[in-house]
Amino acid sequence: MSEKRLLKELRTISKELVQEDSSLALNGVLVLEPVSEGDLFEWRARIRGPEGSCYANGIWDLHITVPSNYPTAPPTFRFVMSSERNARLASDSPTATRGRCLRMPHPNVNFETGEICLDILQQMWTPAWSLSSSVVAIVMLLDSPEPLSPLNIDLANLLKSGDQKGYDDLVKYYIERFTIAES
Amino acid sequence: MGSVQESMQNTSDPSEWLQTQLPPIYQLDSMLRCHICKDLMKAPVITGCDHCFCSACIRRALSTKAQCPLCQDEQYETQLRKVLLLDETIAWFSKWRSELLEKVKLVQPTETVDMSKTDSSGATSSQSRSVSSSVPSDKPITQYFYKSRKGEQQKAKAKVSAELVECPICSDFMTLEELQGSHIDECLSDPSTEPKPTNTPAFSSGFFTAPSPKQSPRKQQQRMPLVAPKTYKFDMDKPHQTQASGYANLSRMPKLDFNSLSTTKLRERLNTWAIPVSGSRRQMERRYNEYMILYNANLDSRNPVPVKVLLNKLWQWDALQNGTPEDTELDAEAKKDSREARMERKRWRKEHRNDYADLIQRARENAKKVKTTEDYSDNTIGESNGDLKATEVEEVEEEPLFVDGT
Structure with a gap:
């Protein structure tokens, strides 16, 4: 059952992604596809931070694991955090195109593991959600953090104490610091 | 990869209409x-909060969480x-x-080379293009359909039916004068009058049925069951033969308090329902629940399938379950307990006895060291704590060394 539904989603998504005015594209979802062609239970996504927020300049990769009883159970989303040892940083080579960001500085995202705390992906999940709507929800989460259930306590504290400027600047710093240059 | 691509071709989705x-x-x-399986609803049911889903889908969802997937209202299977x-x-x-x-x-072979471009146009653009490019612009779509009809005869018929009116009792067509004159009285006084299955105007002038005149009588017949009163045919297998008085009277499978x-x-x-009883208790419980979903959903279907088919479905489901990660984990655990694994552990213990x-x-x-430090410096808690920490660290460091050595 889950396989059939995933097929349908894949079909809809692949049609939507090529449209410039689809909800996926408008919400900054650049890529959403299975990791390998033969397996529908591992997906990857690439998102752009929402315009007008401090995340606007960043691009992130997500790794999605779909359980076998999907859509009864929610898929697991995780920001991809690779080690930056061998990566060329975009800040060092201003001429290179900016690639993805290796860290997600966000109150509801674990800075080390990329784990995401979002209610609709946990206790509020319903089978009416889909992979694409979940990814869109994650993009929207970037612009509307929930500091009361934080995974990144430092950033959450900045928000809780009302230091919006400090928060914005710290986020921008991290994005600059961890964005790699694309070859 | 071919398989995914192929099966993707076989699934349907609403966006096909955009082109x-x-x-x-x-x-x-x-x-x-x-909204759950994204397929056309099978045996649709409505919840207490007025949302519709496939019977099996919503039953499966509610078995995990008693909540409507759309509005999160509290919902139960009994509702x-x-x-x-909707089913029809x-x-x-x-x-x-x-x-x-x-x-x-x-119709037009539009941009067959640049397929991506065809896909990339949004709903609105494809709409405008479809109307302007494929159908000659001076011809409305309805006309296009009308033209596709077979002949003048059909046109004439439509014309006639526009002038005639339908009798609300016997569904016959006649002129208005005739109907208002004597027909209604006759109709009402005749107890044998029954609505005749006729080609009602809703069908003959219907937009979507435009192709129907082209069809052979055989196809027309195929359509009949949709309008005709339904008779449920249900192959009753054991153990339900006792409840033979028709399918509608079959009771639902009860939820069990395991x-x-x-x-x-x-x-x-399980035996009363002819469900296989193999496997662990947990497997049996899950099998019962799955069969309950299938069975109860089948009762909501317009054309219920025989129990045999359901049991076959259950069997397929069972086969799939064996491949789930949860079960492989169990398998692995079972293996650990096997003799071979025990031998392995024994060997390990022997090898690393000295370590x-x-x-x-x-x-x-x-x-001992900690104890003596504590004994000697009862009032310098900080110091002893420090020592304690140090020993802890030492031990922690010891561990990986040991693991590496293996």
Whole structure:
């Protein structure tokens, strides 16, 4: 059952992604596809931070694991955090195109593991959600953090104490610091 | 990869309508789909909060969480009611869907080279293009359909039916004068009058049925069951033969409280429903729940399938379950307990006896050290704490060394 539904989603998504005015594209979802062609239970996504927020300049990769009883159970989303040892940083080579960001500085995202705390992906999940709507929800989460259930306590504290400027600047710093240059 | 691509071709989704002359059908198609499986609803049921889903889908969802997937209202399986009209509508739609899709496909071989471009246009753009490019612009779509009809004869018939009126009692067509004159009285006084199955105007002038005159009588007949009163045919297998008085009277499968059921009792229950009793208790419980979903959903279906088919489905489901990660994990655990694994552990213990002894020795020494420090400096808690930490660290560092050594 889950396989059939995933097929349908894949079909809809692949049609939507090529449209410039689809909800996926408008919400900054650049890529959403299975990791390998033969397996529908591992997906990857690439998102752009929402315009007008401090995340606007960043691009992130997500790794999605779909359980076998999907859509009864929610898929697991995780920001991809690779080690930056061998990566060329975009800040060092201003001429290179900016690639993805290796860290997600966000109150509801674990800075080390990329784990995401979002209610609709946990206790509020319903089978009416889909992979694409979940990814869109994650993009929207970037612009509307929930500091009361934080995974990144430092950033959450900045928000809780009302230091919006400090928060914005710290986020921008991290994005600059961890964005790699694309070859 | 080919398999995924292939099966993707075999699935349907509402966006197929966007590349036709009738893009608005996209919305109709989406509305007839279940929000859980994204397929056209099978045996649709309505919840207490007025949302519709496939019977099996919503039952499965509610078994995890008693909540409507759309509005998060508290919902229970007992509240579900089937929606016959919707079921018939969807049956009609899925029956004609592919033919309809074929009929309204964009006729012009538009940009076959640049397929991506065709795909990339949004709903609105494809709509405007479909109307302007494929159908000559001076010809409205309805006319196009009208033209596709077979002949003048058909036209004449439509004309006639426009002038005639239908008798509300016997559904016959006649002129208004005739109907208002004597017909109604005659009709009402004649007890044998029954509505005749006729080609009602709703069908003959219906937009979507335009292709129907082209069809052979055989196809017309195929359509009949949709309008004709339904008779449920249901192959009753054991153990339901006792409830022979028709399918509608079959009772639903009850939910079981597994906690208060011994394994023997559970097996008995499974047996009454002819469910296989192999596997662990947990497997049996899950099998019962899955069959309950299938069975109860089948009762909501317009054309229920025989129990045999359901059991076959259950069997397939069972086969799939064996491949789930949860079960492989169980398998792995079972393996661990096997003799081979025990031997492995024994060998390991023998090999690393000295390491273990050494570790124990050192741990004892450390413990003694801590104790003496504590004895000597009862009031310098900070110091002893520091020592304690140090020993802890030492031990922690010891561990990986040991692991590496293996």
